[in-house]
Amino acid sequence: MTLKQSYGIGELAREFDVTTRTIRFYEDQGLLTPRRRGQTRIYSPADRVALKLILRGKRLGFSLAESGDLIRLYQPTGDNRQQLGALLEKIDEKRTQLEQQRVDIQIMQQDLDAAEERARQALKELENKESSDV
Amino acid sequence: MTLKQSYGIGELAREFDVTTRTIRFYEDQGLLTPRRRGQTRIYSPADRVALKLILRGKRLGFSLAESGDLIRLYQPTGDNRQQLGALLEKIDEKRTQLEQQRVDIQIMQQDLDAAEERARQALKELENKESSDV
DNA sequence: GGGGAAGTTTACGTTAACGTAAAGTGGCCT
């Protein structure tokens, strides 16, 4: 069994735990481009991937506009040299940003380690007090 | 020469490239607690560290409330067991979140690699066309 | 003592990213 060819809005909403309002909003922002059967939206696998990317972006604090950029990095626009140059620049920008975030995460993780250590120490001392409290 | 003992608001604003409005806003939210000399705010090294943490949090998409949590992880509240337990839980939560972000970053970096590769290929093909265009 | 420069308070404005509500459509079931 190969992958599904199309998805309904509710289906995607359930899968990614967002509201249908949110999905329609992303379309409004030009991030998703479902086709229609009558009134009803029908989403392609590419739309699904785009949605995934948007949500991943959100977890990293990206704006929808930024995620839009990322999505467009994937659409082979049959470009000219100008655009390809700009593309490579954008990629480089994002790379720099991600690298900064990686560093930030490392520092925070160390901070958390230290905080946990202090908390555990404090707990230990509480227990000591207690045993001498009997 | 040891570190500075206090900072002015403009000084911090310049160092971290934020406006004084922003710094005052963070105080309003309870994230910074400068003392006063008359009307004027005077920031301690601890305030400066907190500010640093807030901005790092922002780069990772944390809300100010979340960064507030992180700051409080540092303030030894002379806690009871209840609070220490809650503290350890929060630390664990944050750890999980950071771990997810780490994964997200890795995926995005791979995506960028792929996108760059495609862009470079497209450039190559443009050049080929050109040389056969003469 | 007039004027910057840097600080202050108060308050209204703005943007992003949806939430929420109202009112309608289309299909399917019994």
Place this chain on the structure above:
DNA sequence: AGGCCACTTTACGTTAACGTAAACTTCCCC
């Protein structure tokens, strides 16, 4: 036919995180 979903459009509401402007004080400089 009635009812219940799941879907639609339209539109106003909301929250976070500041921006921006106005109207002060304080201090320093010449």
